Amino acid sequence: MQFGLNEEQQMIVATTRAFVENELFPHEMEVERTGHLRMDLVREIQKKAIEAGLYAANMPSDVGGAGLDTLSWLLYERELGRANYALHWTCVARPSNILLAGTDEQRQKYLYPCIRGEKWDCLAMTEPGAGSDLRGMTASARREGTDWVLNGTKHFISHADIADFAIVFMASGEEETPRGRKKLITAFFVDKGTPGFTVREGYRNVSHRGYTNAVLEFDNCRLPESAILGEVHKGFEVANTWLGATRLQVAATCLGRADRALQHAIRYAAERRQFGQQIGKFQGVSFKLADMAMELKAAELLTWEAAWRFDQGSVTEADMSMAKLKATEVLAMIADEAIQIHGGMGLMDDLPLERIWRDARVERIWEGTSEIQRHIISRQLLREHGA
Structure with missing residues (x-):
């Protein structure tokens, strides 16, 4: 297992991050304040995503997708995850892999139109x-x-x-x-x-x-x-065969949001001054930053290892559950601590932190609650002893 990104993966990260920052971030405030994603905006961004080769990138190349290995796909998902969920999921759609289980006729009717951006x-x-x-x-x-x-x-x-x-x-x-x-x-x-x-x-x-x-x-x-x-x-x-990696997808998007929140916290701690010095020099803040960075790194390593094992054919249900569980709970912790570091400003919608904090809550519920993930992990541990 290599811990460094190869040239193609670096390009995927750079291209996706630039798209997110230039095409998705500018529309976040509108969606957050109205609670609505305009269809004309969807079509506008969708067209740009298709032109950039980012649309349906989770799909194999033989059906018109990007043909990414699992780790590269999750690196792409992490970058998309930085943005408002409705924007990145709808405008840069990733059709469900379960469509690949269809017959040739079903693929023609459902899969290919989704990959071309004609259907959802x-x-x-x-x-x-x-x-x-x-x-x-x-x-x-x-x-x-x-x-x-x-x-x-x-x-x-x-x-x-x-x-x-x-x-x-x-x-x-x-x-x-x-x-x-x-x-x-x-x-x-x-x-x-x-x-x-x-x-x-x-x-x-x-x-x-x-x-x-x-x-x-x-x-x-x-x-x-x-x-x-x-x-x-x-x-x-069918579900178990084709939907297994969705927990890793949730983990990856959580990593993107957690990193965004952490970066806001680091910048604010370095710039904000109280009692004659930067607040990042106070142990109460600096230790928070250290713990946030450490926990994010741990979540990343669990997720990237599970992705690597997925492509090696050796991934277990527990591997994917550990990644999902850790990433979702780390996101909740980092979002909360980032707001604490910002004080009252952290709860204002001028910053994305209150949104990241709200959005984090559902991640511990959908695609299997944290309790379900712990059940899967413990079940595998006990099975090795016949329990």
Whole structure:
């Protein structure tokens, strides 16, 4: 494992950072204060991102993406993560890797238009009564002849309002396991406008202003067999195969925001004077900076090692959980301490710190709560001893 970045990775970091600072930062205040991301602005930035080769860069080169290795992709994600979430996620979209599991026909209809910036996707798993426990979902799919009929509700579905289609996971049967009966899950493509499929406005969220969530309702929504992604009853297998690195993606974007907050804190500590000297010379502030820098470095190393292991084929669930857990909790700590160093100014929206502080909260919840990550880590430790 090499700790230095190669020439290509340095170029990726420099190009992405310049794009973020020149094309995304100038629009942050508008999105933060209005809570809305204008579609004309989306299209303007999207066009520039495509021209810069940054759009859908997470995808393999054989389908039109950048073909980045995992570490290079996460370095790119870290730079994008510095900006307002709605801006970088919507305007510089990274279609879900689960689209790669589709058939040739499904790729033509869904994958390639997303890579070209003609469509957006959204992923629907969570329900009002089933968050971390996906096996507890009640939204169902039942077979009727050659069709499938979907019923139920999904919520907290990110950017579903602008998505052209949803990848929806539904309970499609049951199986006996050593721990009792458990539900079988099947994944479906559902196009906007399909009869029986309704997208409703979701909840107001203190984190990631402008980045919306929605409630999806299915009322006898009929789909053909061709709408199935993967195999019948194999939805979890599809998700586990293609969505494994999303925890690393969350970690990487958190690293970008944490570094931005830290840099603000360092500059302020060096410039702000109280009692005749720079506040950074007071131990109460200097020790905070030292701890922030150390914890960020630790989170980075965990994330980069997991990325390296991912490409080596040796990554474990615990590796990715450790990276996600550490990065999200370090972001929360750094955001809070950066505000403390700035004092009252840290809570004013003239600076990005109060936004980074608010945004940090959701990171310990989505893509698996901190408690779930700890469960995954401890489970692997105990399995080695037969527990």
